[in-house]
Amino acid sequence: MPGIEYVGRSADVTDESKWITLAQNGDQTAFSRLVGAYQTPVYNLAYRMLGNKADAEDATQETFLRAYVHLRSYDSQRPFSSWLLSIASHYCIDRLRRRRMTWLSLEDEIVASDGTGEVTEIYLNNDVPNPESVIAQREQEMQIQRLLAALSPTDRAAMTLRYWYDYSYEEIAEVLNLTVSAVKSRLHRARRDLAHMLEEDM
Template sequence: MKPIETRLARLARKGDQRAFAEIVDLYKDKLYHLAYRMMNNRQEAEDIVQECFLRVYKHLDRYDENQKFSTWIYRIATNLCIDRLRKRKPTYSLDAESSEHEGLDGYAMMPSDDRTPESEMLLSETQRIIREAIETLPPKYKSVIVLRYLQDMSLQEISEVMGMPVTTVKTRVHRGREYMRKKLENKL
C-alpha cells in the first residue's frame, strides 16, 4: 500500500483540490521551519513555502511515486532556499536588529519554571551566536547543516533531498561544522 502522500499526490494530479489542500496541510509547517532556518527571515521563508507549493502543484506529473514524497518536496524547498541564498548580496550584519529579534514573541522571552533569568539570557545569547554563525555559512554547507542538525535528517535522507552521494553530504557536514567551529572559537 502506498503512503498517504503518494495517494494524495495521485488524486491531486487528477485535479482533486482537497487532496492538494491536505498535502499543503501536511507540509506547510515543516517547510516553513526549514526555510526559516535557512533564510533567517520570516518573509523570505513564507515566500519560499508559497513558491514550493506552486512548483509542486505545477509539476505533480513529474513526481515519481517510487520515491518518498517528503524527499521530493524537501528537495524543491531546499533548492529554492539555496537559489535565494546565492542571489543574496554577501553582506552580513551580525548586529542587525531584525535578525536578532526575529521570531521572538512574549512567550518565547518568558523563562520556564526550571530556568533562571540568567540561564535563559545565556542560552538565548548562545543560540543567537550559533544562528549568526550558521547565517555566515556558504549555501552548500548551510543547507546540509540545517537539514542535519535543525531538521534532524539522517545523512541518507539529506543525500536523497540534495540529490548527492552520502559521502559528499558527510564531507559537507564535516566542513560546515569546521567552518562554524572556527567562527565560534572566540565567541563562546
C-alpha cells in the first residue's frame, strides 16, 4: 500500500477486539482508542472522495458517530477496518449524490483544495520539505484529485480502496456491496478513462 501505513491495519488484533467489545458495552475510552487508530484511514478515504478538508472532517465525524450507534451490529468475523470503511464509503457516495443533485458545478468541486485554494500538505516525516518538492507534491495531489473528481462516486470509492488501501476486488466488493465482476469492470474502465485524461493533461 502506498503512503503512510495506518495504525488500524497494524494494530494488535487482540487489543482491537478488546476495544471493540468494551466499546460495544458503552465504554467511550475504548471507542476513543478505535477512533485514534482508524481516523487517518477514514479521513483519507473521505478526503479522496469528497476532495476538501472541511467535508472530509465532517464525513469522518459522521462515520464514527454512525459506527458508535451501530457498533452492536458489527460482525466480529469481518475486519473492523472494512466495516468502518464501508460506512465511510456509503456516506461519501450519498453525499456526492446529494451534491450532484444540488447542481453544484464541477468547478466548485475543485478537489485537492480545502475550499480556500490551499492544497492539503502531506509530510511523512517531520523533515522540513524543500520548496520544489512541496510544489511538485501539490501538483501531483491536485492532479490525482482532479482525476478522481471525474469519476462517479462509486468508481471513486473503488479506485481509492484499490490504491490507498491495497484492497483486492473481493474486499472492495464487500465494502461497496457490489459483485466482484462489477468491481473489476468498474476499476478497469475507470483506470482506462483516467489514463486517457492524464495523457491529455500532460
